[in-house]
Amino acid sequence: MTMATTPAAPDLAMVDAWWRAANYLAVGQIYLRENPLLAEPLRPGHIKPRLLGHWGTSPGLNLIYAHLNRVIRERGTHALHVTGPGHGGPSALAASWLDGTYSERHPNVPRDAAGMATLFRQFSQPGGVPSHIAPGVPGSIHEGGELGYSLSHAFGAAFDNPNLVVACVIGDGEAETGPLAASWHGNKFLSPRTDGAVLPILHLNGWKIANPTLLARMPREELDALLTGYGWRPIHIEGDEPARVHADFAAALDEALDEIAAYKATAQRRPRWPMLVLRAPKGWTGPRTVDGTPVEGTWRSHQVPLAGVRENPEHLALLDAWMRSYRPDELFDADGHPTPIVLANVPAGDTRLGAVPEANGGALVRELPLPDLHDFAVEVTEPGASSSEPTRALGEYLREVFARTANRRDFRLFGPDETESNRLGAVYRATAKAWQEPVTDLDAHLAPDGRVVEILSEHTCQGMLEGYLLTGRHGVFSCYEAFTHIVSSMFNQHAKWLHACREIDWRPPIASLNYLLTSHVWRQDQNGFSHQDPGFVDNVINKRPEVVRVYLPPDTNTLLSVGDHTLRSRGLVNVIVAGKTPTPDWLTMDEAVLHCTRGAGIWEWASNDDGDPQVVLACAGDVPTLETLAAADLIRCRLPELRVRVVNVVDLMRLVPETEHPHGMPDREYDALFGTDVPVIFAYHGYPWLIHRLAYRRHNHAHLHVRGYKEYGTTTTPFDMVVLNDMDRYQRVIDVIDRVPGLATHAATVRQTMVDARTRHRAWILEHGEDMPEVRDWTWSTDIREPQP
Structure with missing residues (x-):
């Protein structure tokens, strides 16, 4: 591998200063509630009572962010940053505070000593900010609360963004997930001509919460075979000596971006895109040992390396020495502002990773030109x-x-x-x-x-x-x-x-x-x-x-x-x-638009209730609607004196009270549709208890009877599926007869006919392998037909 020319030392000095500043801020967020600039030796009262957060991944994330800043400044790279290890919240917050975007979005956290104190106090505290990367962090599109989705998010961001480079940091724990393993294949869909580029950065720090990571323990040749097999060209950077890692990472990043630019210029179909593999210790630059036990480079640095700081003077001294090892007096002035050498590594304006427009898509989205x-x-x-x-x-x-x-x-x-x-x-x-x-x-x-x-x-x-x-x-x-x-x-x-x-x-x-x-x-x-x-x-x-x-x-x-x-x-x-x-096809387009606008409504053409129903046949879903109307047709033929209302629900959230959902229906409107004291026989597309859950506070919930999918299924005919789950038209007629007061004796013969129809159905499909003609060929008619046998 031919490495690109290492940038001049002053550039890397800026990068290193920015990195140390971000590390300092990450540690401060986990531990401190007072004394952010270490103006005096740390005391127990300066420490938060509850220590929360994740240190182990933060120094590696900070290193990557620092180097992305450099190439944005020097090369004009238009970049978006996706952080797979979302628990690296301290890093993301530190980075956006240093580049000024956090203070721009959150004026109560200025880029000075007072703002630094607020940045520290608010982290992972009641009334503060989450420990994971969240929408409140400028530049973020990926929380990483559940691992595995960073790379697919990166590809989605790159599609149809031809000038964008999406730098996606993938933790080695995250790399063990199934979703991440599949998303390596995104390079098979990325066009060098019409899309942007994705630069995966596999961050191998060796450990998860309490176990080693698979990819970090794989032999180098196996790892390269895996990544090459996915279609990538891995470029490796490894070590724990900062100056050497800075130099190697800068050269590797330049090499990768040069390759990306060349592929974009030639629009080569399915190039072997470059990716970076950074191998650095977990908890890098943190305490190497605590109480004689190794911490840096082990799983013990994953969250809070020093847990007993308020109670243990030795731990408190270790924390003080750890934070001072970053030489904060070189990084922040007496008023807490980042010093010029730190700010020199901050890109300008909207090129900053915290301000890149693509990270705030709502400001870019346009109305779709939809047809009539x-x-x-x-x-x-x-x-x-x-x-x-x-x-x-x-x-x-x-x-x-x-x-x-x-x-x-x-x-x-x-x-x-x-x-x-x-x-x-x-x-x-x-x-x-x-x-x-x-x-x-x-x-x-x-x-x-x-x-x-x-x-x-x-x-x-x-x-x-x-x-x-x-x-x-x-x-x-x-x-x-x-x-x-x-x-x-x-x-x-x-x-x-x-x-x-x-x-x-x-x-x-x-x-x-x-x-x-x-x-x-x-x-x-x-x-x-x-x-x-x-x-x-x-x-x-x-x-x-x-x-x-x-x-x-x-x-x-x-x-x-x-x-x-x-x-x-x-x-x-x-x-x-x-x-x-x-x-x-039940509704014309004009009728459909009105019905969908209402979200639920009476189908008058299928009803004969004259405003005073004895039973409401409700439905939600295409097959439940079909079976409801077929049941209404049977009732018209066999029980023509029964006053039936048919209600169709297209917007499921209309069933919820208006106090519980923006689309919820006021009680008066719900009662007007479904009544307050009449049986409601509801056919629902899914599991029936969901309808009860949505409507349990309604006045007539005691009269609500729901049919839906009851986890009975097999390879069978379409109509047999609804029969197996008691949502068929015949069962719905039976439900009406059983639940309308005074109807059971009067309609006993009709009920028996419906039971027999279900029996005939079963025998028919076993013999013929398809549904009965009376089911298969049924259509709605406005005319009342003679009852079928």
Whole structure:
């Protein structure tokens, strides 16, 4: 390996001074509540009563940040910094305070002695700031609360940002996670012509909380084989002598950036991008031993190396000597301002890592040029008279969105190998799938500059989309419903990030994270039990109501309306559950827009209650809606005197009281829809107890009976899926008869007929392998038909 020329000594002196200052500030945040400049020897009263934070990763992170500052200053590199070890919060806070961006965003923490004292006191303390990197840290797009997502976030940030270099620090503990292991493959989707570059920096400090890390213990040749096999060219820097490491890291970083520039200039397809491997001790520059036990370079430095400082005079003396070893009098003047040699390593203005615009994507995001919904609507002459595939129509709509953003390149679709399967293939008429690998005659829709990203890793898809959104763009994540659970914890992290951002006035909301969950539980009859799980929504509902929305459009036009609405929204997680198989068309586009705006409403054309229902048939979801209307049809034929109201819910959060969710319904409106003392037979797409949980405070909750998925599934027919879970039309009629007062005796014969129909269904599918014609061919009619046998 040929190393680039080592920068002149004065440049590295600035880098070293900045590094020492950041290390000093990191230690101070963990330990000190008073005496920030060590104007007097440390006393127990200067120490925080609760010592929290992570020291072990901080010196390595500070070194990387210091050197990124240098190349930004000297080379004009437009860089974004992603820190995988999110528990390195002391480092991120120290860096942004030193470059001035923290004080600009938080004027109560100026860059002086008073501000330093506040920086120290607030860290990981009640009423202060978190110990992890959080939205309040300027320049951050990645919290790292859960490890494994930094590299996929970095790729998402680099997509369609051709002038950006995303420096992504990956901790060696993080590198053991499955999501991180898959995200190394992001280089297969990165175009040197239309995208930016990702520079992974694998930080090998050897230890996790209490165990060695795998990659740090691997022989060098095995590690290189692994990274080379992923398609990277590793450049190694290792050691514990600061001057030597500074020189080697500077040379390696220059070499990597020179390579990146050359690849960008030639637009070489799928180059072997460089990456850095930094091997330095965990807890570097901290106490080497404590009470005779090794600390630096061991797992013992992971969090707080000196735990008994207030009680143990020897530990207090060690802390005093440790902090003074950075020579703070060279780094800060008497008023606590960083000295000129430290400030000399700070880039100018918005080139600072704490101020780079891409790290505050809400300030960059633009409105999407969305088409007119009516241009994609399916024609509906009568409710249920025709059928269409909802997601196929949405695919046509998204195709036009891609066409309208062809020059802007700020919209992408992500999914794990399911775009065609989910009937969204129309988008390929406007863009291809991103692909940098070889292409054969058997391939279709692959191109280096494609804006559909498919990789069979839900983690990587979501991580890339999050990085894309956080840097100011728009997108959709399409996934089989059952397997969205794979990213449940990723959703948790993103939802928490969005909620925290709502409290930060300088972070405008980014475009919403939009999930399209299709191939859902009721239409996975062919794949079987493993593919039948609607529970992702239950997890979503747990999060802060300000940032989550759940939509269950019952047909194609309502899906188009919901899709259009969610693409216009900001700062939310929108979950849309919709089918891809032929579904009855219930509403015209104008009716769909009104219905989706209401979020829930009475379908008068399916009701005969005259404002005084004896029973309410409610539904949420496409298959529950189908079965509800089929049940209403049966009741019209067999119990025509019964006053039935049909209510459809498309916005699930409307069921919640208005005091609990921004979309919640006032009690008076809820009571007007569902009544206060009449049975409500509710068919829900997912697990039925979720509806009870949402509506438990409503006046008629005692009259609410919910049918949904009860964890009964197999490979079977579509209708048998609803029968297995007691959500079928016949069972719904039985539920009505059992729950409407006085109806049981009067309608005993009808009830028996419904029970017999379920029995006939079972015998029929065992003999014929498909659903009964009366089910398979049923359509809604405004005319009351003769009862079927």
